[in-house]
Amino acid sequence: MKTSRKAPPKKKLPKNIERQLLPGFLLVVLAVVIIICFHPLTDYFFAQDDFTLIFNSTYDSASHFLSFLDSSPGQFRPLTKSLYFTIMSNLFGLNPFPYHVVSILFHILNTLLFYKLLRRMGIASLPALTTTALFGLSVAFLNVIAWISCIQQLLGLFFMLLALLLGIEALEKRNMRSMLLSSLAYLLALMSLEQTYGVPLILILYGYSCSLTSTGINKPWRSITRTAIPHLVLLGLYMIFMLIWKHIPEGGPYEFHFGTNILANLFTYFDRVFHFSTVFPFVSSKADSGLTVFHLFIFALIIYNIARGRARQVLFALSFFLLTIFPLLFLKDHAFHNHLYVPAFGMLYLLALAIQDLTDMLSAWNQRYTGYSTAVFIILLSLMCYTIVRVNERNFVRQDFPLPQNFVFRRAIIAKNTYDDIKRKTSWHPQNGTLYMISTGNVTSWYGTNVISSLGKGDALKLFFNDPELDVFFLSRGDTIQHYDPTRSLALIFDDMGYCYTEQEVREQLQRPALEQLQAK
Numbered sequence: 001m002k003t004s005r006k007a008p009p010k011k012k013l014p015k016n017i018e019r020q021l022l023p024g025f026l027l028v029v030l031a032v033v034i035i036i037c038f039h040p041l042t043d044y045f046f047a048q049d050d051f052t053l054i055f056n057s058t059y060d061s062a063s064h065f066l067s068f069l070d071s072s073p074g075q076f077r078p079l080t081k082s083l084y085f086t087i088m089s090n091l092f093g094l095n096p097f098p099y100h101v102v103s104i105l106f107h108i109l110n111t112l113l114f115y116k117l118l119r120r121m122g123i124a125s126l127p128a129l130t131t132t133a134l135f136g137l138s139v140a141f142l143n144v145i146a147w148i149s150c151i152q153q154l155l156g157l158f159f160m161l162l163a164l165l166l167g168i169e170a171l172e173k174r175n176m177r178s179m180l181l182s183s184l185a186y187l188l189a190l191m192s193l194e195q196t197y198g199v200p201l202i203l204i205l206y207g208y209s210c211s212l213t214s215t216g217i218n219k220p221w222r223s224i225t226r227t228a229i230p231h232l233v234l235l236g237l238y239m240i241f242m243l244i245w246k247h248i249p250e251g252g253p254y255e256f257h258f259g260t261n262i263l264a265n266l267f268t269y270f271d272r273v274f275h276f277s278t279v280f281p282f283v284s285s286k287a288d289s290g291l292t293v294f295h296l297f298i299f300a301l302i303i304y305n306i307a308r309g310r311a312r313q314v315l316f317a318l319s320f321f322l323l324t325i326f327p328l329l330f331l332k333d334h335a336f337h338n339h340l341y342v343p344a345f346g347m348l349y350l351l352a353l354a355i356q357d358l359t360d361m362l363s364a365w366n367q368r369y370t371g372y373s374t375a376v377f378i379i380l381l382s383l384m385c386y387t388i389v390r391v392n393e394r395n396f397v398r399q400d401f402p403l404p405q406n407f408v409f410r411r412a413i414i415a416k417n418t419y420d421d422i423k424r425k426t427s428w429h430p431q432n433g434t435l436y437m438i439s440t441g442n443v444t445s446w447y448g449t450n451v452i453s454s455l456g457k458g459d460a461l462k463l464f465f466n467d468p469e470l471d472v473f474f475l476s477r478g479d480t481i482q483h484y485d486p487t488r489s490l491a492l493i494f495d496d497m498g499y500c501y502t503e504q505e506v507r508e509q510l511q512r513p514a515l516e517q518l519q520a521k
Contacts (some may be wrong), residue, residue: 023125026375027115030129031108033382034136038107040389041146042100045416047408049149051456051463054094057085059468073247075254076238079191080152094419094463096412099148106154107145111136113161114345118352120168121206126374127356131348133378137385140275142392144338147408153341156193159185160342163196163231167203171227183230190238195342197238198323200231202316209316257332265329271295272340273321273347301350310353321346403497411454414498418455421500422464428490434471435461436484436491437500442476447496454498 046054056064061082068078075081092098114135118128135141144150166182169175189196207227248256271294305314324343362370392406403410439448455461458472475481481491493501 023129026129026378027112027132030111030133030136030378033378033385034108034111035104037137037382037385037389038104038145040393041104042097044100044146044409044412045096045419046094046099046148046460047411047415048147048453048456050099050147051415051460053081053085053149054089055456055459055463055468057082058089058463061086071245071247073249075194075249076190076242076246077152077192077194079188080155080193084151084155096148099151100146103145103148103151103154106151106158107136107141110154110157110161113158113165114348117161117165117345118349120165121349123349123352124356124359126370127352127359130355130359130374130377131352133381134351135344135348137378137381138344139385139388139392140272140337141341141344142389143336143406143408144341146406147338150338150341152193153338156189156196157342159189159192160196160199161345163189163199164202164206167199167228167231168206171203171207174227179227179230183234186231186234190234193342194242194327195324195339197235197327198320200228200235201323202320203228203231205316205319209312254331256330258330259332261332262329265331266325267295269325269328269340269343270298272337273298273344274351275337298347298350301347301354305350305353308353308357313353314350317346317350319346320349401496411450414451414454415460417498418451418460418494418500419464421498422461422492425500425502425505426490426492429465429467430488431467432469432488433467434473434485434489435465436473436475436481436489437461438475438477438479438491438493440477440493440495443474444476448474448476451494451496451498 065078065082065086068074068076068082088099088102111132115128115132118131119125123131144153163182163185166178166185170179170182186196186199189199250256271292274294274297302314302318305311321343324346325339328339359370362373393404393409395405396402397405397410403413439451442448443452452458452474458474461472462468462470477493484491491503493503493506495501
């Protein structure tokens with residue numbers, strides 16, 4: 001008689017292993033969700049500053065890179081305003097898709113590093129994941145991901161988070177290799193974005209504040225500062241270079257202004273930290289005023305964490321935010337959401353501490369619910385993110401003017417209209433010629449300047465015609481063209497949507513009503 005052998009029961013993973021695998025799985029899901037939510041951005045063309053950066057990197061890359069080293073006042077971003085665009089333009093030209101893919105990928109990398117840094121600072125896995133999802137799926141940073149020029153913020157934060165993670169490892173383990181790699185990442189961050197200058201100070205503050213976390217260093221100030229010496233040397237050289245050699249900008253949108261704008265900007269940026277969901281053009285070009293619910297929310301977070309005995313963590317969070325937002329407080333009428341991409345970690349760290357307390361309460365009630373609630377939260381957040389991205393695409397300036405209010409979307413569409421019309425309607429190719437762009441209205445109106453800004457004030461047209469020496473003039477309807485040479489010049493009429501019309505098309509359009517009247521008779 002044969003005895004039937006029962007199949008051995010399947011072994012279940014220990015609960016602690018399950019809890020370790022769940023955050024990793026949800027991180028992968030979060031990365032996929034970010035791609036799904038922001039993939040519509042890959043359909044958009046270049047806009048505004050993109051053309052200027054590509055033009056400089058295509059036709060004058062060496063001198064453009066070296067211009068960041070001269071003594072003229074301005075920004076120091078050779079990695080993100082020169083080298084990046086030199087590489088990308090040589091590889092992909094005027095194909096915007098790869099640029100957008102790189103932007104989305106770096107946002108995903110920043111999201112993963114965001115999670116790693118929260119974990120390093122003692123936040124448990126699920127609260128850290130919840131907070132990370134708020135960063136990764138925040139539509140407040142839509143323009144940072146959508147606007148190709150904002151690779152400056154994306155790469156700046158990437159190298160900054162990398163420098164902080166490696167620097168914390170050097171503080172904890174006195175690891176020379178980690179310290180040198182952290183210094184290298186810090187140097188690359190400085191070459192990407194000015195807001196990253198505070199890495200050494202943030203590391204020192206971390207060494208002081210983290211003694212109350214699970215990875216407490218508990219080392220004296222002297223030991224902490226000694227570990228950060230390479231970073232402090234880089235910071236000193238950077239400040240000498242920027243303040244003594246290049247000087248503070250004295251004109252343009254980044255001109256420093258010392259006045260009430262400093263407090264107004266600070267008040268505005270505190271208000272916008274937690275604007276995770278918004279329909280643009282929520283972002284204005286100047287600071288707002290007045291107390292909002294978001295100010296009260298941040299104040300409540302600060303009071304709550306202090307009451308929980310986390311004064312040092314509050315000091316670290318506020319210092320992180322203030323150090324990274326500090327260079328922007330001096331700007332006048334230039335307060336934008338994209339400037340909050342780097343400082344956001346400071347305020348989100350405070351939120352992570354509160355979320356951790358909430359998670360502990362849920363775990364005490366029923367441990368399973370913590371993982372389920374985190375997954376449900378990410379699903380709801382992703383649905384909201386995807387919906388708002390689509391809403392911004394269809395939130396038109398006017399019903400009869402079907403362009404999005406979001407300036408990145410709007411100007412990318414206008415530039416693409418112009419590009420397509422020029423490629424389809426013109427075979428004009430004289431080198432060192434003159435192009436007259438004549439508006440159907442007034443070039444000084446909002447609609448006229450909108451088109452001009454979309455085209456990088458003429459740099460886009462030089463790229464479209466592949467002529468770096470092309471002279472471009474924007475004129476209003478009725479303006480007189482001086483010294484018009486038909487063999488060396490071309491005149492195009494453009495409307496508020498960026499569509500272009502040749503002289504022959506306009507002539508035919510003007511003659512059509514008269515022909516129709518004759519035919520009717």
